[in-house]
Amino acid sequence: MHDSPLVQSLVSGLTAFRVACLVWLIAILGATRNEVDRPWVAFALVSAATIVTAVWVFRLRSAGPTALLGRKPLAIDVTVAASLAVGDGIVFDGPHSLSLGSSWPLTSVLSVAIGWGARGGAAAGVVVGVANALGDLIEGSVWTFGEILSRASTLFLYTMAGAMAGYASRRLIAAEAEIAMTRARDEVARTLHDGVLQTLAVVQRRSDDTQLAALAKDQERELREYLFGAGVAEGGGDLGAALRHVATRAEKRDGTSIRVVVAPDVPTLDRAVVEAVAGAVGEACTNAAKHGEARTVTVYAEPTDDGLTCSVKDDGRGFDPGTTTEGVGLTRSIRGRVADVGGRVVVDPNPGRGTEVRLTVPSSPRSLSP
Amino acid sequence: MTESPESSSLGPVRVVLADDHTIWRSGLKSELGSNFHVVAEAADADEAIEAIEAHEPDLVVCDLHMPGGGVKVAKTCGATTPIVILTVSEAERDLLDAVAAGAQGYLVKTTPPDELRNELWKAAKGEPVFSPQLASLVLGEFRRLAKASGPVEVLSDREREVLQYVARGHTYKEIGEELFISPKTVENHVRNILSKLHLNRRQELVRFAVDHGIE
Numbered sequence: 015m016h017d018s019p020l021v022q023s024l025v026s027g028l029t030a031f032r033v034a035c036l037v038w039l040i041a042i043l044g045a046t047r048n049e050v051d052r053p054w055v056a057f058a059l060v061s062a063a064t065i066v067t068a069v070w071v072f073r074l075r076s077a078g079p080t081a082l083l084g085r086k087p088l089a090i091d092v093t094v095a096a097s098l099a100v101g102d103g104i105v106f107d108g109p110h111s112l113s114l115g116s117s118w119p120l121t122s123v124l125s126v127a128i129g130w131g132a133r134g135g136a137a138a139g140v141v142v143g144v145a146n147a148l149g150d151l152i153e154g155s156v157w158t159f160g161e162i163l164s165r166a167s168t169l170f171l172y173t174m175a176g177a178m179a180g181y182a183s184r185r186l187i188a189a190e191a192e193i194a195m196t197r198a199r200d201e202v203a204r205t206l207h208d209g210v211l212q213t214l215a216v217v218q219r220r221s222d223d224t225q226l227a228a229l230a231k232d233q234e235r236e237l238r239e240y241l242f243g244a245g246v247a248e249g250g251g252d253l254g255a256a257l258r259h260v261a262t263r264a265e266k267r268d269g270t271s272i273r274v275v276v277a278p279d280v281p282t283l284d285r286a287v288v289e290a291v292a293g294a295v296g297e298a299c300t301n302a303a304k305h306g307e308a309r310t311v312t313v314y315a316e317p318t319d320d321g322l323t324c325s326v327k328d329d330g331r332g333f334d335p336g337t338t339t340e341g342v343g344l345t346r347s348i349r350g351r352v353a354d355v356g357g358r359v360v361v362d363p364n365p366g367r368g369t370e371v372r373l374t375v376p377s378s379p380r381s382l383s384p
Numbered sequence: 385m386t387e388s389p390e391s392s393s394l395g396p397v398r399v400v401l402a403d404d405h406t407i408w409r410s411g412l413k414s415e416l417g418s419n420f421h422v423v424a425e426a427a428d429a430d431e432a433i434e435a436i437e438a439h440e441p442d443l444v445v446c447d448l449h450m451p452g453g454g455v456k457v458a459k460t461c462g463a464t465t466p467i468v469i470l471t472v473s474e475a476e477r478d479l480l481d482a483v484a485a486g487a488q489g490y491l492v493k494t495t496p497p498d499e500l501r502n503e504l505w506k507a508a509k510g511e512p513v514f515s516p517q518l519a520s521l522v523l524g525e526f527r528r529l530a531k532a533s534g535p536v537e538v539l540s541d542r543e544r545e546v547l548q549y550v551a552r553g554h555t556y557k558e559i560g561e562e563l564f565i566s567p568k569t570v571e572n573h574v575r576n577i578l579s580k581l582h583l584n585r586r587q588e589l590v591r592f593a594v595d596h597g598i599e
Contacts (some may be wrong), residue, residue, distance in 0.1 A: 137426050210473055211472045211473070212405060212408070212493070214406065215493040215494055216407055216493075217412065218494050219415075219493065219494060219496075219497075220409065220411055232492075238473070273516060273517075273553065275516045275517045275519075275520045275551060276520070277520050277523065277524045278520075278521065278524045279524050279527060279528070310553075311553075312516050312553025314516055314520065314551050314552045316520065316523060316524075316548075316551065317527075323555075325552045327552050327553040327554065329553075342391060358535065367558055367561070368551065368558075
């Protein structure tokens with residue numbers, strides 16, 4: 015629990031509600047003063063509620079909401095609430111039109127819910143609900159079936175109110191914390207983006223030392239992955255991350271420059287499909303360097319109606335399928351991987367213009383390959 | 385957009401450089417070579433807009449993340465001057481915004497000098513600077529728009545085909561050969577795609593304003 019603006023506003027709202035309930039409590043007592051049998055008990059109970067309410071109002075200002083949601087303040091709170099509920103039966107001897115133990119005790123249940131969550135709220139609801147029934151028992155009301163049902167429903171109501179308020183406030187607090195964390199990370203990302211990433215880009219552009227430039231490039235990639243998470247940063251989820259990974263490996267191994275472009279809206283793919291596509295793309299990149307003498311390669315993935323299409327295009331010399339047997343062999347492992355998940359491969363040899371390998375795969379593996 | 389080749393054919397391309405990092409501007413300036421002449425430098429969006437209005441350059445090279453933002457410059461001056469956005473990351477959400485707002489295209493800051501000069505030269509002549517990444521973003525944007533409600537300018541089959549070729553890494557020349565059309569026609573398709581993107585963005589803004597009761 016922390017003094018976040020959300021907790022602050024929840025507790026402020028509850029405090030306002032508490033004050034309103036106290037006014038209501040006093041009004042009830044005024045309205046039912048002719049029915050009151052033990053005015054001193056009534057006075058003591060209302061005083062206790064007034065003190066607790068006053069403490070809430072003043073401590074909230076001076077010490078913040080956390081001070082009010084501690085173990086001790088909440089225990090006192092629930093005790094006063096339960097006393098009011100039980101006391102209702104002591105203050106009034108016979109049947110009376112309004113009850114002391116209804117609205118103010120509810121605010122205590124809600125406070126516990128905010129402080130301790132759903133379970134705490136439900137427990138406080140049970141305590142107040144049982145106290146309520148106890149009060150009626152002392153008062154000596156006749157326990158007809160209807161009466162029992164009425165007590166049970168009050169108990170149920172308090173318990174549910176506590177549980178729901180606890181659940182909702184916990185969810186809100188968690189969501190708020192998450193938003194705060196995302197904001198903090200965005201802030202860090204922006205700072206590093208404008209400073210460190212720019213510097214690494216300068217080093218890559220302006221250094222004649224190829225090793226230094228390569229180091230800067232590596233560092234840039236690592237920083238970016240750390241900042242935004244591998245998949246999120248540059249889009250494409252798991253597939254984007256997997257493709258960039260194989261591309262980086264192929265770049266290091268073959269000395270080519272590989273550009274990976276993944277559409278922002280590629281569908282979520284089955285693990286096996288991601289692996290098959292990434293494997294095939296890695297293969298195709300290696301082939302481009304080894305056989306096509308390519309310098310740059312573009313890997314592109316975009317969604318189709320029921321899956322994904324991915325292409326690997328290089329700027330090498332291409333090959334002539336009529337005269338080269340190479341083409342058959344070099345694509346065998348690519349075709350194999352893709353066929354395993356029910357996809358297809360098209361190879362466009364483009365003599366003189368660079369080879370293009372295109373894969374089409376379903377989003378989850380299909381056993382029957384077409 | 386087509387006036388720039390005439391004016392630049394008489395001499396070097398007149399450039400306004402906008403970036404808040406001095407080291408970038410000086411580095412770029414030295415890399416641009418004799419075909420470009422930097423007439424003014426700016427460190428933020430407002431300075432850039434002022435310089436563009438004062439110097440009427442053939443080309444503006446503008447950082448995406450400088451104070452005020454490159455998007456603002458594209459929005460204000462993109463209709464009259466070719467603007468190329470420089471960025472360190474191609475995954476920026478505002479990259480598409482910059483292009484939709486009227487930028488001619490963008491270049492990644494790690495682009496090698498010769499390629500950079502080449503692309504900027506083309507941009508000054510009014511050619512859209514379209515990388516595979518940008519083509520992919522634009523294709524994604526049109527897919528998104530197709531699913532959204534309201535009337536949209538959709539891509540023709542040919543335009544989508546051209547854009548997919550660009551995304552897959554083909555040059556305009558290669559696309560022309562593949563589709564049996566001239567590179568100039570390919571370029572025209574790309575230009576039309578950009579204006580459709582621009583139009584859709586504006587219509588979407590208008591619809592948003594109407595839906596939310598903003599006058």
